[in-house]
Amino acid sequence: MTLNLYNTLTRRVEPFLPLAPPRVTLYTCGPTVYNYAHIGNFRTFLFEDLLRRYLEAQGFDVLHIMNLTDVDDRTIKAAAAAGVPLAQHTEPFVRAFFEDRDYLRIRPAQVYPRATQYIAPMVELVLGLLERGLAYRGEDGVYFAIGKFPTYGCLSQVERRELKTGARVASDEYGKEDARDFALWKFADQTDEKAGAAWDAPFGRGRPGWHLECSAMSLQEIRRFGVRTLDIHAGAVDLIFPHHENEIAQSEGVTGQPFARYWLHGEFLLIQGTKMSKRFGNILTVRDLKEEGVDPAAFRMLAFSTHYRQQLSYTDDGLEAAAEGVRRLGEFRGRLVEAVGRTGGRADGDHRPPDRPSGIPRAVAELETAFRTAMDDDLNAPQALGAVFTFVRAVNRELDRGPLAPAQVGVALEAFDRVMVVVDVLPTAADVDAELRAWAEVRIREREAARKARDFARADAIRAELLARGVELEDTPGGTRWRRKRGMEGDGGR
């Protein structure tokens, strides 16, 4: 079985073959830190988190690079409106982005290059393009000449006869119908200077265009491997044109090599049928979710319940259904943990539940096959989650039939945890339970050691300490069992 991914470049689902396995270089376009990222942005980041986690679960060694756009038209405009220097305006939004990322349990990238700290490689890239005759100086900046780059349009499939060669666009954002020479470098005006967004360059003092930034930063970061081709470049669908098309032109124009082998694009999150956007005033941030007490696992579940290449309509009902699924998984895991811990692992024959034949091994095998088959098929998370719930039902049925040997349940728990590492949709309270359980087990062992050493005062002190956190002990001939005191559930302090 191999991972297959839909490649926007070829419009096909293809087997994923990185340049130098097990290494995978993954570049994902990061937030523009002029404001809070909204949950539509985070839907994209969650799809990328799923991709990253699945690659890692398959044994790939992923170098994940995510840029922070801290200088572009929008950041400068926002800083000017706030009347502060660029860096002062963007810094709090960088911090907020990291907080929101952690809240949603998104694995941090290894590198977060900031555009303002990569000006030298950007200047170098522009020089390279000028040298090759692919760029020229206009009155307000340096432009890329799309007419000189024969494969321009290969990613977005923009019609070449629609290209307005010679005509220019200075703005970072424009539509397909406006495909024309675009700004690599914009000569500094007063607003730029005032914001501290201007740098000297041999071709004129100014600042980078947004598209140039990603090309320069990604190439700079993968240089450590001596390569100039990314394995995967990902982002939201609205970046295909012009952003990614322009990144290809700039990068390949200089390196003469494919810029990325696989281009992956995530679809939008819609609210009331429209794309979330400042323009429509329907912005929802991760901060809003947090304030409403939404479990991050529920938002993850919602995001993964629709395939990343399909639009997802955000509704309160949808989020509630996702939260219900998350609760069920949390309860299920709690049940497994309890069943495994029933004997404290040190039981004699009297206390060990019978090692009867059960459907657990089969359920585990089916989960593993179905989960992997689904994920290998272009990260079909909805189908993978379906396999998880099928597993939950099958194992619950087995447990309903009567107690099972802890070792058998342990196999189910391990298999369940392995897939949870990829999707990470257990309720936040369940994390508290896991932490409590680990802590309690350590304390119980310490108490046993104290009792063996006949240090009963210490043993009693540990028992009291456990009780204070809601853990009741029962000493049996087979060892010490523990359970959570009734009424203490969910007191994890969050």
Ligand SMILES: [Zn+2]
């Ligand atoms: Zn980008």
